[in-house]
Amino acid sequence: MICDNLSINEQGHLCFAGQDTVELAKQYGTPLYLMDADRIRHNCRTYMSAMRKAYGDNFEVIYAGKAASFKQMYRIMKEEGMCVDSVSIGEIFTALSAGFPAEHIHFHGNNKTEQDLAFALDQSVGTIVVDNTDELTALNEMAGDKGIKQNILLRLTPGIDTHTYEAVSTGKVDSKFGFAIETGQAEEVTKLALSMEGIHLEGFHCHVGSQVFDSDSFVMSATIMLGFMKDIQTKYDYTAETIDLGGGYGVRYLESDPTMDIEANILRVADHIKTTCKELSLPLPKIMMEPGRSIVADAGMTLYTVGTVKEIPGYKNYVAIDGGMTDNPRYALYESAYTLVVANKAGEAADYIADVVGRCCESGDIIQPKVALPKTVVKGDVIAVCTTGAYNYSMSSHYNRFLKPAVVMLEQGKSFVAVRRETLDDLIRFDN
Ligand SMILES: *Cc1c(COP(=O)(O)O)cnc(C)c1O
Numbered sequence: 001m002i003c004d005n006l007s008i009n010e011q012g013h014l015c016f017a018g019q020d021t022v023e024l025a026k027q028y029g030t031p032l033y034l035m036d037a038d039r040i041r042h043n044c045r046t047y048m049s050a051m052r053k054a055y056g057d058n059f060e061v062i063y064a065g066k067a068a069s070f071k072q073m074y075r076i077m078k079e080e081g082m083c084v085d086s087v088s089i090g091e092i093f094t095a096l097s098a099g100f101p102a103e104h105i106h107f108h109g110n111n112k113t114e115q116d117l118a119f120a121l122d123q124s125v126g127t128i129v130v131d132n133t134d135e136l137t138a139l140n141e142m143a144g145d146k147g148i149k150q151n152i153l154l155r156l157t158p159g160i161d162t163h164t165y166e167a168v169s170t171g172k173v174d175s176k177f178g179f180a181i182e183t184g185q186a187e188e189v190t191k192l193a194l195s196m197e198g199i200h201l202e203g204f205h206c207h208v209g210s211q212v213f214d215s216d217s218f219v220m221s222a223t224i225m226l227g228f229m230k231d232i233q234t235k236y237d238y239t240a241e242t243i244d245l246g247g248g249y250g251v252r253y254l255e256s257d258p259t260m261d262i263e264a265n266i267l268r269v270a271d272h273i274k275t276t277c278k279e280l281s282l283p284l285p286k287i288m289m290e291p292g293r294s295i296v297a298d299a300g301m302t303l304y305t306v307g308t309v310k311e312i313p314g315y316k317n318y319v320a321i322d323g324g325m326t327d328n329p330r331y332a333l334y335e336s337a338y339t340l341v342v343a344n345k346a347g348e349a350a351d352y353i354a355d356v357v358g359r360c361c362e363s364g365d366i367i368q369p370k371v372a373l374p375k376t377v378v379k380g381d382v383i384a385v386c387t388t389g390a391y392n393y394s395m396s397s398h399y400n401r402f403l404k405p406a407v408v409m410l411e412q413g414k415s416f417v418a419v420r421r422e423t424l425d426d427l428i429r430f431d432n
Pocket of ligand 1: 209246247
């Protein structure tokens with residue numbers, strides 16, 4: 001099993017967070033997102049305790065809300081003492097509606113509009129991660145009008161290619177995000193921010209990639225960020241209070257993926273940071289991390305019902321399920337790998353190869369090609385797709401006007417609806 005919240009019971013049914021998924025499919029219907037709240041909390045605590053061990057109280061763990069954003073997520077984050085990242089006022093609004101404190105929200109984005117910035121200032125969002133000079137100038141004016149000093153981090157690109165998939169690697173010099181250190185633009189904008197009345201520059205942010213399984217890219221980016229911090233201190237007599245190293249630790253989608261020891265990695269990076277600060281005679285800044293995927297991915301599962309099995313002799317087999325790229329677009333987008341299990345036949349040998357496809361009008365509507373399933377797979381079976389907690393619900397769409405599934409939370413042996421299933425009336429509520 002790819003995560004220890006998965007098991008098989010005596011009836012041969014797949015269990016998730018100790019609960020029978022076949023029963024959950026019956027109770028709540030399919031397609032259905034499940035979220036294991038206990039696993040989300042466990043993942044938060046792994047980060048919080050490792051960071052505390054590494055840095056005392058001088059750290060923050062910031063959940064990247066874009067991985068899964070709905071009110072119940074923010075209630076959990078508040079209870080676990082996490083901060084959150086938002087990339088839109090929609091995410092900020094969701095967090096605030098759930099009672100999440102504004103001062104613990106970090107607002108990201110490479111093109112925040114003036115309405116976005118006005119909303120963030122009105123709501124007293126704690127930190128704005130500034131991505132470009134137009135934004136900085138607008139923010140300074142708006143903060144000036146309000147007579148406040150807005151706390152910001154500057155997003156920098158340390159120039160690292162994490163060797164992960166191109167579309168999710170964001171720390172390179174030619175990225176659409178942030179200011180490049182290499183070109184001198186990071187220094188220029190730092191100088192500008194320090195000169196502004198309406199701005200309090202707390203420090204520097206970077207985010208080098210996603211689905212990263214080692215410490216190397218964090219060690220490299222820390223080296224570059226601390227070097228930059230030193231350079232700025234020497235030239236401008238400004239010592240950054242905070243360095244934010246971003247998110248990106250990987251999760252297991254397949255049995256063959258490595259297991260990530262998050263605590264060991266955090267401690268390794270912390271050792272490096274402390275040594276480097278000593279070498280550069282810098283005070284140890286507050287260190288921030290922004291995990292998204294590794295907080296929620298393995299806490300999620302999607303359940304579907306098989307509608308039909310199509311065999312094309314000599315070619316291939318298809319198993320069609322009652323969802324698709326509308327609830328999980330990640331294979332269609334970047335050929336993401338997933339582990340699939342026929343939940344009501346989880347104990348059976350799986351040696352029948354089929355593409356598991358959705359019901360959208362797109363040939364690319366594939367959940368996963370060449371999946372090994374029991375050869376008895378048939379209409380009515382429940383298929384579980386594992387590790388769907390990150391970037392599934394949050395990337396879901398209404399293509400073909402399919403309804404978005406419910407999100408059901410599993411907690412301490414109980415289940416409850418965190419996001420209700422959409423209705424046909426929901427679909428047309430904006431149509432005149
Ligand atoms: C997406 C993102 C994260 C989270 O990345 P994961 O790979 O989900 O951990 C963190 N910080 C920023 C700025 C991001 O854009």
